[in-house]
Amino acid sequence: MKKIILHLSIVVCLVVVVASCNKELENWNSATYNYDGRFVVSAVCQENASKNAIIEKGNEIYIYNTATNTTNEIWLDDVSDKFPLKGKFILNGSSDNFSGAGTVDNVKSKFFIYIEDDNAYVEFVATNKGDFPVATAAGQFCDGIQEYVRATLTEGKITPKGATSIGGNVTDGIILKLALHTDKVRFASVAVSADNWEDPDVPEYEWTLQVGSNVPDASKDEHWTIEGYRYTGYPEDI
Numbered sequence: 001m002k003k004i005i006l007h008l009s010i011v012v013c014l015v016v017v018v019a020s021c022n023k024e025l026e027n028w029n030s031a032t033y034n035y036d037g038r039f040v041v042s043a044v045c046q047e048n049a050s051k052n053a054i055i056e057k058g059n060e061i062y063i064y065n066t067a068t069n070t071t072n073e074i075w076l077d078d079v080s081d082k083f084p085l086k087g088k089f090i091l092n093g094s095s096d097n098f099s100g101a102g103t104v105d106n107v108k109s110k111f112f113i114y115i116e117d118d119n120a121y122v123e124f125v126a127t128n129k130g131d132f133p134v135a136t137a138a139g140q141f142c143d144g145i146q147e148y149v150r151a152t153l154t155e156g157k158i159t160p161k162g163a164t165s166i167g168g169n170v171t172d173g174i175i176l177k178l179a180l181h182t183d184k185v186r187f188a189s190v191a192v193s194a195d196n197w198e199d200p201d202v203p204e205y206e207w208t209l210q211v212g213s214n215v216p217d218a219s220k221d222e223h224w225t226i227e228g229y230r231y232t233g234y235p236e237d238i
Contacts, residue, residue, distance in 0.1 A: 032065040032074050034095035035158060039063070039174050040165070040238055041228030043082050048222065053082050055228055056166060058238050061176075076153070076176075083180060083224070084108040087151045100153030103181065109150075113187055113207060114143040121145060124187070124209075135189035135205035142187045142207060146214060148222075150181040163229035167236030175227045182220035186213040 030036050039062070042055040053059045059080040066073045066088060078085040086107040089100045112121035113132055122131045124144065133142050155177040163173030192204040231237060 029069075030065045031069045031071045032063070035063045035074050035091075036065060037063055037172070038231040039228055040231050041174065041226045044225045044227075046223040046225070051082075051222075053080075059228075060231070060238075061226065076151075078108075081108070083148055084110070085148060085151055085178075085180065089153050091153075091156075093156075095158045098153075098156045100151075103150045103152045106148050106151050106180075109146055109148050111185065111209060112145050112147055114145075124207075129206075132207055135207060138189055138191045138205055140189040140205075141210070142189075144185045144187050144209075145217070145220065146183045146185050147220075148180040149183050149214070152179040152181070153177075154179060158230075165229050165232055165234075165237040167232070167234055169232050169234055169237055171232050171237075172230040173227075174229065175225070178224050178226070180222045180224060182217055182222075183214040184217045185215075186210040 038060060040055060041059050041061055043051075043053040043059055045051040059082050060078075062075070062077045062079055064075050064077070066075060072091045074089055074091065076085065076087055076089055087104040089104055090102070091098045092101050093099060111124040113124045114121055115131065115133060117133075121144070122128045124132075135142075153176065155175075157173075157175050159173040161170050161172060163171055165171055186209075187207040188210045189205045190208055192206050194200070194203075197204050229237075
């Protein structure tokens with residue numbers, strides 16, 4: 001993790017410093033120089049417009065080289081967590097017209113458990129435990145999903161000086177098209193240790209992910225268009 005942060009820090013610092021001085025970027029450290037950067041973007045979901053985010057909200061993605069510093073391998077990281085997405089992509093093509101070589105795992109994928117009474121899903125984290133279905137015995141099951149477990153980069157383009165920022169500055173443009181994939185999963189109830197019961201006479205149970213229960217659900221695929229510009233380093237552009 002430290003190596004990744006180091007590479008990202010080098011890229012972002014160089015972008016900010018050099019852009020502020022109005023000079024061409026010369027990043028000798030990164031093999032993915034033509035892709036690297038901090039980008040301010042809008043996000044549009046084809047299937048669900050309520051998830052859309054306009055560029056004025058300052059949504060950001062970072063593109064940076066991997067620890068191996070390979071010319072056609074990048075990290076794509078939605079640091080605003082609009083999706084959320086962080087995936088390592090091997091690319092076909094060049095920066096002016098590229099795509100991912102295949103579907104990749106999403107590091108930031110999240111689990112959700114289904115609440116039948118509300119016909120809704122809630123994120124499977126400890127802070128939401130009070131909203132989970134109540135398990136009354138061990139060995140019960142509950143449906144859920146692993147959202148955005150994989151991503152496919154279908155199209156990408158970075159255009160030198162092809163965009164104007166919200167602050168009116170000319171900078172590089174970017175457009176990405178991605179498919180985000182979701183799996184069905186199941187949760188199983190297990191007994192809580194008696195030492196942790198709130199009432200020593202009343203057994204308690206909790207939900208755990210049933211390992212190996214993932215089943216792809218194409219009906220939940222989402223198709224996103226990410227569009228915006230490389231951050232210039234000027235405060236008015238974010």
